[in-house]
Amino acid sequence: DTEVTQTPKHLVMGMTNKKSLKCEQHMGHRAMYWYKQKAKKPPELMFVYSYEKLSINESVPSRFSPECPNSSLLNLHLHALQPEDSALYLCASSQAGGNQPQHFGDGTRLSIL
Amino acid sequence: KQEVTQIPAALSVPEGENLVLNCSFTDSAIYNLQWFRQDPGKGLTSLLLIQSSQREQTSGRLNASLDKSSGRSTLYIAASQPGDSATYLCAARNDMRFGAGTRLTVKP
Numbered sequence: 001d002t003e004v005t006q007t008p009k010h011l012v013m014g015m016t017n018k019k020s021l022k023c024e025q026h027m028g029h030r031a032m033y034w035y036k037q038k039a040k041k042p043p044e045l046m047f048v049y050s051y052e053k054l055s056i057n058e059s060v061p062s063r064f065s066p067e068c069p070n071s072s073l074l075n076l077h078l079h080a081l082q083p084e085d086s087a088l089y090l091c092a093s094s095q096a097g098g099n100q101p102q103h104f105g106d107g108t109r110l111s112i113l
Numbered sequence: 114k115q116e117v118t119q120i121p122a123a124l125s126v127p128e129g130e131n132l133v134l135n136c137s138f139t140d141s142a143i144y145n146l147q148w149f150r151q152d153p154g155k156g157l158t159s160l161l162l163i164q165s166s167q168r169e170q171t172s173g174r175l176n177a178s179l180d181k182s183s184g185r186s187t188l189y190i191a192a193s194q195p196g197d198s199a200t201y202l203c204a205a206r207n208d209m210r211f212g213a214g215t216r217l218t219v220k221p
Contacts (some may be wrong), residue, residue, distance in 0.1 A: 004156075006156075033209075041213065042202060042211035042212060042213050042214060043157070043202075043211050044211075045208070045209050088154075090156055090157065092157075098144040098145075098206055098207070099144040099145050099164055099165075099206070101147055101159050101162040102147065102159065102204075102209075103159060104149075104156040104157040104158070104159070105156050106155050106156040107155070107156045109154070
């Protein structure tokens with residue numbers, strides 16, 4: 001069982017919908033990450049939060065809006081997505097600092113109609 | 114910008130073989146290098162993390178080495194089993210760039 005929990009596991013939404021992806025960890029980690037993974041491709045970093053503050057935004061379009069309400073939770077708010085945004089969205093967490101291992105959830109598989 | 118390459122892209126071996134997966138990176142200023150496995154439709158499972166000051170790490174049948182000067186890491190899997198079948202990814206930890214992975218199939 002993974003220690004990083006992501007919900008929902010699957011999400012189908014239209015291009016005009018608003019939805020949110022959720023990620024939760026109870027390992028006391030103070031860094032949390034969002035990745036996007038297209039089929040048969042490696043994960044690509046989207047956002048990094050460190051101590052609940054956004055520290056890295058890899059030039060992600062504004063239709064993706066991250067939020068870190070507390071040290072255990074990470075959300076990704078979605079609005080007006082495009083079909084090319086269909087992918088597996090992975091959340092990860094680690095102790096703060098670049099030399100700590102990252103632990104991943106099982107992801108949310110997102111399909112945009 | 115860090116570029117990470119994994120060779121081979123796919124590998125099929127009979128059960129019991131020892132095998133080596135390769136990972137190369139262009140920027141040697143890394144904090145560490147982390148190896149993962151990914152089963153189809155699943156997230157990533159961390160296997161080993163080698164700090165930049167270390168040369169290798171071992172966990173069970175897995176051994177990972179790191180040579181920063183040459184920009185290379187290898188993952189050695191001993192006595193492979195069908196349950197080892199998965200995609201193996203390496204990630205260079207300065208800006209968390211992943212290689213495209215090696216898809217491993219171990220045949221019974």
